[in-house]
Amino acid sequence: MERYDAVIVGGGPAGSTCAWRLRRAGFEVLVLDKQVFPRDKVCAGWITPAVIETLHVDVEEYRQGRVFQPITGFLVGWIDGLATETRYGRPVSYGIRRCEFDHYLLARSGARLRLGEPVRTLDRTDQEWLVNASIRTPLLIGAGGHFCPVARFLGAQPGGGEQVIAAQEIEFEMSRQQARACRVAPEIPEIYFCDDLKGYGWCFRKGDFLNVGLGREDTHRLAGHVSAFSQFLKRRNRIPQDTPERFKGHAYLLYGHAPRKLLDDGVLLIGDAAGLAYPQSGEGIRPAVESGIIAAEVILAAGGDYRRENLEAYRRRLMGRFGERGKMEVPHLFSSGLKQFIGKRLVATRFFSRHVILDRWFLHSHQPVLSTRR
Template identity: 30%
Template sequence: MTAPIPSPQYDVIIIGAGPAGCACALALRDAGLRIAVIDKHNFPRDKVCGDAIPGRAIKYLREIDAQFAGRLSAFTEKLSTRRTVCYYNNKMLDFSWSLEAYTATREHFDNFLFSGIKGLPGIDTLEGVVVQDIERTSGGYTVITKGGSRRYTCTMLIGADGINGVTARKLASREIDRKHHVAGVRAYYSGVAGMEDTCTEVYFDRKYLPGYFWVFPVKGGMVNAGMGILSDDVVKRKINVKEAFYDFISRSDVLKEKFRNAQPLGTLQGCGLPMGSRWVAMSGDHFLLAGDAASLIDPVSGDGIGNAVLSGKLAAEQVIRCFAAGDFSAAFVKRYEQELYEKAGADMRKKTMVLKTLARMPFLFNTVFTIGKNRIVKKFMK
């Protein structure tokens, strides 16, 4: 009779090796804990996204890792972002960025982050491992892989495996709410006219508000072009998002000219974006959720990476407090949610209220773009 495979025991298991999971692991590297980072993919891997790496993400990563600046300098697959131009109804707003920001394909950027944790003492990285189920134990959780072939146990579980991952569903009974979810598509193009490597572009159209279209330059003369529409609108108005992508281009004189001689590099790819326009449960006995698993995408900018890195950092700080106090209860870990709300949630709530008003009264978009040079308006848009 074959002996059962023993379950490796970890202090912390992080499911998901995107920006939230990697940030959490980096922030825990000197905590003296045994950590496993599990991801269903083998890196490098693609992720459908706008490929904008915001200044907030870089700022938090620098705070987490003293060596990050040097590694980022050596990361050659990035373009610096210094400006963003927004268009609506023949009006334009031009934003200059003070924080260090970039564009880079998620295939390259996420692999860059993941490479930074591989081989670190005390951290096991498990690629190509699909988590099928999670079971509660007296001292934490057991993570069960596809087919039940392997089991890993831990005291503290960090769910960073995205909106469709197992952790949000199993630990927080999360279901997609179309009023707080965006259906997006993205494709890469070459030959898009009039692009500047240091400038990202965002377009609004009354027909698709509060959705928008983006055109972001990435290395190699390519652009990442995409569109996001509130999922509730997609269902109610029976919108085909892929058809809407091409319709958006045809309705804009600026985009039509830019894409006149552009060549697609592959097909449109779809994605779901969990917006931070509602505050969801993201902690409990022996677990925390971070990144997209905690629905933290900014409802105005569409940025998910900045809040993902922030949540990974704050999750790590909470984990350290838990082990220091020997307390992993839901009441004790609630501090993580409170800190995250103070640093990101309150701002997203304000943005959501304004965005809902603009969506109900689209003529206000004209007002925003008319007074958009105002410092307060620009701060809100960022």
């Protein structure tokens, strides 16, 4: 029987960040993930500078042999309609590949790793958790994404009435010929809203890798929307005509849509397991990283007594940072209020595109960086 101060289920950005922070405080931490890293994760791989800053990523070291694409502007418009370009003249985001980024963070965390091992059983015994009948811990952290087994243990029912965002994407390395035919500039990703405002598609070039995808608030006919979007990009000659159509899908919750229980005695949920992605853009890496840090700080402050009341500070700090769940009036892109509120023309105007869609909803430039001790 092995015993750890904390066991984290899931080695994505939420889990690896929490592990990294706890390890630096001297905790013995085990991260368990059902996949072997480096692993792929369905994601556009776009991160804001706040993520790099909070994680103290050494960019010069990171970019050695890995994709790290500065983004200095965006093209924003409608599928089959007008688009407007915004340039910032400085990097306002970065493009990474999740197989590289997640592997880097997990290796850097310093945690003990059990990879390729799914959580099969979870039991609560006498103020301890028993994981897979072989690992004991007083503290269990659910970071297993939308379908996290710890979230299920706490009552979440993925696929059972939760309002999710469904998305599909493809990422592939372009041949030399495809790279020549691709009109998407690496530093200017393109975002196109669906006609009914229920979602948006993107195409994003990271060096020679091309990422194309689309996410929507309704799960019906997603494949049809994705295929129509891909055809639109090809008609406009934005992407190579032979771009494959092997799209992979995933679903996840947006903050404010998520009724999940965040904590209980000796257990916390972080990242997608808790349903924290920004409602306006669907960006989930920053909330995953920040929730990992906040959870670790609350755990450290609890001083070894992980009764629910001592972990409540986690909920309060999340609400303080991301807003009150259930009571939020978020002007997110998928809300019906917004559909009535803004006209189609607004999206393609330079002012709205830059100051509302990009600065506020996608870049969260109004939200200060969550600072952490080095």
